[in-house]
Amino acid sequence: MAGMGNLAVACLFLSFNVFYISDKDDQDPGDVEGSMLGLQSYWDASYLEDLANFQEHGHTGEIWFGADVMDTVAVWTKSLCNIIEGKIPSGQDNIKSEVNENLFSNYPVLDVGTGNGLLLQALAKQGFTDLTGTDYSKGAVELARNLAARDGFSSINFLVDDVLETKLDRKFKIITDKGTLDAIGLHPDGRAKRMVYWESVSNLVEPGGIVVITSCNHTKDELLHEVEDFTKRKFGKENVDEGARDASEIFRYIDHVRTYPTIMFGGIEGSQVCTVAFQRV
Numbered sequence: 001m002a003g004m005g006n007l008a009v010a011c012l013f014l015s016f017n018v019f020y021i022s023d024k025d026d027q028d029p030g031d032v033e034g035s036m037l038g039l040q041s042y043w044d045a046s047y048l049e050d051l052a053n054f055q056e057h058g059h060t061g062e063i064w065f066g067a068d069v070m071d072t073v074a075v076w077t078k079s080l081c082n083i084i085e086g087k088i089p090s091g092q093d094n095i096k097s098e099v100n101e102n103l104f105s106n107y108p109v110l111d112v113g114t115g116n117g118l119l120l121q122a123l124a125k126q127g128f129t130d131l132t133g134t135d136y137s138k139g140a141v142e143l144a145r146n147l148a149a150r151d152g153f154s155s156i157n158f159l160v161d162d163v164l165e166t167k168l169d170r171k172f173k174i175i176t177d178k179g180t181l182d183a184i185g186l187h188p189d190g191r192a193k194r195m196v197y198w199e200s201v202s203n204l205v206e207p208g209g210i211v212v213i214t215s216c217n218h219t220k221d222e223l224l225h226e227v228e229d230f231t232k233r234k235f236g237k238e239n240v241d242e243g244a245r246d247a248s249e250i251f252r253y254i255d256h257v258r259t260y261p262t263i264m265f266g267g268i269e270g271s272q273v274c275t276v277a278f279q280r281v
Protein backbone atom coordinates (compact mmCIF):
# COMPACT_ATOMS: atom_id res chain seq x y z
CA MET A 1 0.00 0.00 0.00
CA ALA A 2 1.49 3.32 -1.01
CA GLY A 3 1.92 5.91 1.73
CA MET A 4 1.37 9.55 0.88
CA GLY A 5 5.08 10.20 1.31
CA ASN A 6 5.92 7.60 -1.33
CA LEU A 7 3.51 8.95 -3.89
CA ALA A 8 4.90 10.42 -7.04
CA VAL A 9 3.36 13.75 -7.94
CA ALA A 10 2.18 12.83 -11.42
CA CYS A 11 0.78 16.18 -12.39
CA LEU A 12 1.27 19.56 -10.82
CA PHE A 13 -0.84 22.16 -12.60
CA LEU A 14 0.07 25.35 -10.84
CA SER A 15 -1.70 27.43 -13.46
CA PHE A 16 -4.92 25.87 -12.18
CA ASN A 17 -3.76 25.95 -8.57
CA VAL A 18 -4.01 22.17 -8.56
CA PHE A 19 -1.93 19.39 -7.16
CA TYR A 20 -2.82 16.18 -8.93
CA ILE A 21 -1.39 13.26 -7.06
CA SER A 22 -1.53 9.70 -8.26
CA ASP A 23 0.39 6.51 -7.77
CA LYS A 24 1.75 6.64 -11.35
CA ASP A 25 5.39 7.61 -11.42
CA ASP A 26 6.06 7.52 -15.13
CA GLN A 27 4.54 10.85 -16.13
CA ASP A 28 6.30 14.14 -16.42
CA PRO A 29 4.37 16.74 -14.42
CA GLY A 30 4.57 19.12 -17.33
CA ASP A 31 3.31 16.56 -19.85
CA VAL A 32 -0.39 17.09 -19.58
CA GLU A 33 -2.29 20.30 -20.01
CA GLY A 34 -4.38 20.85 -16.87
CA SER A 35 -7.67 21.52 -18.61
CA MET A 36 -7.51 18.16 -20.42
CA LEU A 37 -8.73 16.49 -17.24
CA GLY A 38 -11.98 18.40 -17.59
CA LEU A 39 -12.81 16.78 -20.91
CA GLN A 40 -14.58 13.47 -21.37
CA SER A 41 -12.35 12.69 -24.37
CA TYR A 42 -9.35 12.71 -22.01
CA TRP A 43 -10.98 10.19 -19.67
CA ASP A 44 -12.25 7.98 -22.51
CA ALA A 45 -8.74 7.70 -23.94
CA SER A 46 -7.23 7.19 -20.50
CA TYR A 47 -9.60 4.34 -19.58
CA LEU A 48 -9.13 2.64 -22.96
CA GLU A 49 -5.44 2.47 -22.10
CA ASP A 50 -6.22 1.28 -18.55
CA LEU A 51 -8.52 -1.43 -19.93
CA ALA A 52 -5.79 -2.68 -22.25
CA ASN A 53 -3.35 -2.72 -19.31
CA PHE A 54 -5.87 -4.61 -17.22
CA GLN A 55 -6.43 -7.19 -19.94
CA GLU A 56 -2.72 -7.67 -20.61
CA HIS A 57 -1.21 -7.31 -17.15
CA GLY A 58 -4.10 -7.25 -14.65
CA HIS A 59 -3.28 -3.65 -13.66
CA THR A 60 -5.95 -1.70 -11.76
CA GLY A 61 -5.09 1.73 -13.17
CA GLU A 62 -4.75 4.89 -11.09
CA ILE A 63 -5.63 5.06 -7.44
CA TRP A 64 -6.23 8.79 -7.31
CA PHE A 65 -4.58 10.38 -4.26
CA GLY A 66 -3.13 6.97 -3.35
CA ALA A 67 -4.29 3.86 -1.51
CA ASP A 68 -3.91 5.37 1.96
CA VAL A 69 -6.32 8.22 1.16
CA MET A 70 -8.78 5.75 -0.40
CA ASP A 71 -8.74 3.54 2.71
CA THR A 72 -9.03 6.57 5.00
CA VAL A 73 -12.08 7.80 3.05
CA ALA A 74 -13.74 4.37 3.33
CA VAL A 75 -13.18 4.04 7.10
CA TRP A 76 -14.09 7.69 7.75
CA THR A 77 -17.28 7.43 5.67
CA LYS A 78 -18.36 4.47 7.78
CA SER A 79 -17.73 6.49 10.95
CA LEU A 80 -20.12 9.18 9.65
CA CYS A 81 -23.05 6.76 9.67
CA ASN A 82 -23.80 7.60 13.28
CA ILE A 83 -24.58 11.12 12.10
CA ILE A 84 -27.04 9.84 9.52
CA GLU A 85 -28.71 7.90 12.31
CA GLY A 86 -28.91 11.14 14.32
CA LYS A 87 -26.88 9.59 17.12
CA ILE A 88 -24.41 12.45 17.28
CA PRO A 89 -25.51 16.00 16.50
CA SER A 90 -23.93 17.41 13.35
CA GLY A 91 -21.08 19.80 13.95
CA GLN A 92 -19.84 17.88 16.98
CA ASP A 93 -16.31 16.62 16.48
CA ASN A 94 -16.93 13.18 17.87
CA ILE A 95 -17.54 10.91 14.94
CA LYS A 96 -14.91 8.30 15.54
CA SER A 97 -17.14 6.19 17.78
CA GLU A 98 -18.10 2.60 16.92
CA VAL A 99 -20.77 2.11 14.29
CA ASN A 100 -23.19 -0.78 14.48
CA GLU A 101 -22.90 -2.64 11.15
CA ASN A 102 -26.59 -3.62 11.21
CA LEU A 103 -27.46 0.07 10.98
CA PHE A 104 -25.49 1.10 7.96
CA SER A 105 -24.68 -1.98 5.89
CA ASN A 106 -27.69 -1.57 3.59
CA TYR A 107 -27.41 2.21 3.21
CA PRO A 108 -27.44 2.99 -0.53
CA VAL A 109 -24.08 4.47 -1.51
CA LEU A 110 -23.27 6.21 -4.80
CA ASP A 111 -19.71 6.95 -5.90
CA VAL A 112 -19.83 9.60 -8.64
CA GLY A 113 -17.04 9.52 -11.22
CA THR A 114 -16.03 6.16 -9.84
CA GLY A 115 -13.19 5.47 -12.32
CA ASN A 116 -11.85 1.98 -11.58
CA GLY A 117 -14.36 1.63 -8.72
CA LEU A 118 -11.76 0.71 -6.13
CA LEU A 119 -13.20 3.11 -3.55
CA LEU A 120 -16.43 1.09 -3.68
CA GLN A 121 -14.43 -2.09 -3.12
CA ALA A 122 -12.87 -0.40 -0.07
CA LEU A 123 -16.36 0.55 1.16
CA ALA A 124 -17.55 -3.04 0.61
CA LYS A 125 -14.67 -4.19 2.84
CA GLN A 126 -16.03 -1.83 5.51
CA GLY A 127 -19.39 -3.65 5.38
CA PHE A 128 -21.45 -1.58 2.92
CA THR A 129 -23.56 -3.79 0.63
CA ASP A 130 -25.73 -1.47 -1.52
CA LEU A 131 -23.04 0.10 -3.69
CA THR A 132 -23.39 1.92 -7.01
CA GLY A 133 -20.65 3.56 -9.04
CA THR A 134 -21.24 5.86 -12.00
CA ASP A 135 -18.90 7.41 -14.52
CA TYR A 136 -19.51 9.18 -17.81
CA SER A 137 -16.75 7.18 -19.42
CA LYS A 138 -17.85 3.74 -20.68
CA GLY A 139 -14.26 2.52 -20.39
CA ALA A 140 -14.20 3.38 -16.68
CA VAL A 141 -17.39 1.42 -16.07
CA GLU A 142 -16.06 -1.57 -17.99
CA LEU A 143 -12.78 -1.45 -16.06
CA ALA A 144 -14.61 -1.10 -12.72
CA ARG A 145 -16.89 -4.07 -13.55
CA ASN A 146 -13.93 -6.22 -14.57
CA LEU A 147 -11.98 -5.37 -11.43
CA ALA A 148 -14.98 -5.94 -9.17
CA ALA A 149 -15.63 -9.35 -10.77
CA ARG A 150 -11.97 -10.32 -10.45
CA ASP A 151 -11.78 -9.19 -6.81
CA GLY A 152 -15.00 -10.87 -5.68
CA PHE A 153 -17.22 -7.77 -5.53
CA SER A 154 -19.58 -8.50 -8.41
CA SER A 155 -22.58 -7.25 -6.41
CA ILE A 156 -21.36 -3.67 -6.87
CA ASN A 157 -23.51 -1.97 -9.48
CA PHE A 158 -21.70 0.11 -12.13
CA LEU A 159 -23.50 2.38 -14.61
CA VAL A 160 -22.53 4.86 -17.31
CA ASP A 161 -23.96 8.19 -16.14
CA ASP A 162 -22.95 11.84 -16.36
CA VAL A 163 -23.41 13.35 -12.91
CA LEU A 164 -24.19 16.71 -14.53
CA GLU A 165 -27.11 15.20 -16.50
CA THR A 166 -27.90 12.23 -14.35
CA LYS A 167 -30.49 9.66 -15.40
CA LEU A 168 -30.53 8.04 -11.96
CA ASP A 169 -34.02 8.06 -10.49
CA ARG A 170 -33.23 6.97 -6.95
CA LYS A 171 -31.73 8.72 -3.97
CA PHE A 172 -28.76 7.64 -1.88
CA LYS A 173 -27.92 7.93 1.79
CA ILE A 174 -24.24 8.43 1.03
CA ILE A 175 -22.55 9.98 -1.98
CA THR A 176 -18.79 9.82 -2.35
CA ASP A 177 -16.63 11.74 -4.80
CA LYS A 178 -12.88 11.30 -5.02
CA GLY A 179 -11.40 13.59 -7.65
CA THR A 180 -14.55 14.00 -9.78
CA LEU A 181 -15.48 17.54 -8.76
CA ASP A 182 -11.81 18.40 -9.29
CA ALA A 183 -11.98 17.04 -12.83
CA ILE A 184 -15.27 18.84 -13.54
CA GLY A 185 -13.71 22.09 -12.35
CA LEU A 186 -10.94 21.73 -14.93
CA HIS A 187 -13.40 21.93 -17.84
CA PRO A 188 -13.22 25.30 -19.64
CA ASP A 189 -16.71 25.99 -18.20
CA GLY A 190 -15.65 24.53 -14.89
CA ARG A 191 -17.14 27.22 -12.65
CA ALA A 192 -20.63 26.85 -14.08
CA LYS A 193 -20.35 23.08 -14.22
CA ARG A 194 -19.43 22.91 -10.53
CA MET A 195 -22.71 24.65 -9.68
CA VAL A 196 -24.61 22.11 -11.83
CA TYR A 197 -22.72 19.42 -9.93
CA TRP A 198 -23.96 20.68 -6.56
CA GLU A 199 -27.52 20.92 -7.87
CA SER A 200 -27.37 17.35 -9.16
CA VAL A 201 -25.79 15.94 -6.00
CA SER A 202 -28.32 17.80 -3.83
CA ASN A 203 -31.06 15.93 -5.72
CA LEU A 204 -29.33 12.55 -5.57
CA VAL A 205 -28.77 12.50 -1.80
CA GLU A 206 -31.59 11.81 0.65
CA PRO A 207 -32.43 14.46 3.23
CA GLY A 208 -30.22 13.63 6.22
CA GLY A 209 -27.80 11.75 3.96
CA ILE A 210 -24.19 12.76 3.49
CA VAL A 211 -21.84 13.77 0.69
CA VAL A 212 -18.14 12.99 1.19
CA ILE A 213 -15.88 14.88 -1.19
CA THR A 214 -12.15 14.30 -1.58
CA SER A 215 -10.29 17.02 -3.47
CA CYS A 216 -6.75 18.05 -4.21
CA ASN A 217 -7.90 21.12 -6.05
CA HIS A 218 -9.71 22.94 -3.28
CA THR A 219 -9.23 23.34 0.44
CA LYS A 220 -11.92 22.53 2.96
CA ASP A 221 -12.71 26.25 3.32
CA GLU A 222 -12.99 26.72 -0.43
CA LEU A 223 -15.46 23.83 -0.62
CA LEU A 224 -17.48 25.37 2.22
CA HIS A 225 -17.58 28.70 0.40
CA GLU A 226 -18.60 26.98 -2.81
CA VAL A 227 -21.53 25.28 -1.07
CA GLU A 228 -22.57 28.63 0.41
CA ASP A 229 -22.31 30.21 -3.02
CA PHE A 230 -24.46 27.43 -4.49
CA THR A 231 -27.09 28.02 -1.79
CA LYS A 232 -27.09 31.76 -2.45
CA ARG A 233 -27.54 31.25 -6.19
CA LYS A 234 -30.33 28.74 -5.65
CA PHE A 235 -32.38 30.74 -3.18
CA GLY A 236 -31.41 34.24 -4.22
CA LYS A 237 -28.87 36.28 -2.32
CA GLU A 238 -31.35 38.30 -0.30
CA ASN A 239 -32.83 35.17 1.31
CA VAL A 240 -29.49 33.80 2.41
CA ASP A 241 -28.26 36.77 4.37
CA GLU A 242 -27.43 36.42 8.05
CA GLY A 243 -30.35 35.13 10.05
CA ALA A 244 -32.23 33.72 7.08
CA ARG A 245 -29.39 31.33 6.28
CA ASP A 246 -30.52 28.28 8.25
CA ALA A 247 -33.92 28.22 6.63
CA SER A 248 -32.39 28.00 3.18
CA GLU A 249 -29.48 25.71 3.97
CA ILE A 250 -29.03 22.85 1.52
CA PHE A 251 -25.86 21.27 2.84
CA ARG A 252 -24.51 21.50 6.36
CA TYR A 253 -20.79 21.03 6.93
CA ILE A 254 -20.14 18.08 9.24
CA ASP A 255 -16.40 17.53 9.48
CA HIS A 256 -13.24 16.90 7.48
CA VAL A 257 -10.46 14.32 7.68
CA ARG A 258 -7.82 15.67 10.01
CA THR A 259 -5.21 12.96 9.66
CA TYR A 260 -3.74 13.65 6.22
CA PRO A 261 -0.04 14.55 6.27
CA THR A 262 0.72 18.22 5.69
CA ILE A 263 3.38 19.75 3.45
CA MET A 264 4.99 23.17 3.20
CA PHE A 265 4.51 24.90 -0.15
CA GLY A 266 5.42 28.53 -0.84
CA GLY A 267 5.85 29.06 2.90
CA ILE A 268 2.31 27.86 3.60
CA GLU A 269 1.50 24.63 5.39
CA GLY A 270 -1.39 22.57 4.08
CA SER A 271 -2.59 19.12 3.08
CA GLN A 272 -2.26 17.98 -0.50
CA VAL A 273 -5.70 16.42 -0.23
CA CYS A 274 -8.82 17.26 1.76
CA THR A 275 -11.89 15.15 2.46
CA VAL A 276 -14.97 17.05 3.61
CA ALA A 277 -18.41 15.76 4.60
CA PHE A 278 -21.67 17.65 4.17
CA GLN A 279 -25.11 16.58 5.34
CA ARG A 280 -28.14 17.22 3.12
CA VAL A 281 -30.56 19.29 5.12
Ligand SMILES: C[S@@+](CC[C@H](N)C(=O)[O-])C[C@H]1O[C@@H](n2cnc3c(N)ncnc32)[C@H](O)[C@@H]1O
Binding pocket: 043, 062, 063, 064, 112, 113, 114, 115, 116, 117, 119, 134, 135, 136, 137, 140, 161, 162, 163, 164, 177, 178, 179, 180, 183, 184
Ligand atom coordinates in the same frame (compact mmCIF):
# COMPACT_ATOMS: atom_id res chain seq x y z
C1 LIG B 1 -9.64 12.05 -11.00
S1 LIG B 1 -10.63 10.78 -11.65
C2 LIG B 1 -11.12 9.95 -10.16
C3 LIG B 1 -11.63 8.57 -10.38
C4 LIG B 1 -12.06 7.84 -9.12
N1 LIG B 1 -13.07 8.59 -8.39
C5 LIG B 1 -10.88 7.58 -8.22
O1 LIG B 1 -10.81 8.15 -7.14
O2 LIG B 1 -10.01 6.79 -8.62
C6 LIG B 1 -12.11 11.67 -12.12
C7 LIG B 1 -13.22 10.77 -12.63
O3 LIG B 1 -14.39 11.52 -12.82
C8 LIG B 1 -15.03 11.09 -14.00
N2 LIG B 1 -15.89 12.21 -14.42
C9 LIG B 1 -15.52 13.47 -14.74
N3 LIG B 1 -16.59 14.22 -15.04
C10 LIG B 1 -17.68 13.42 -14.88
C11 LIG B 1 -19.07 13.62 -15.03
N4 LIG B 1 -19.57 14.80 -15.42
N5 LIG B 1 -19.91 12.59 -14.77
C12 LIG B 1 -19.40 11.38 -14.39
N6 LIG B 1 -18.09 11.12 -14.24
C13 LIG B 1 -17.23 12.13 -14.48
C14 LIG B 1 -13.88 10.75 -14.94
O4 LIG B 1 -14.26 9.90 -16.00
C15 LIG B 1 -12.91 10.09 -13.96
O5 LIG B 1 -13.18 8.72 -13.84
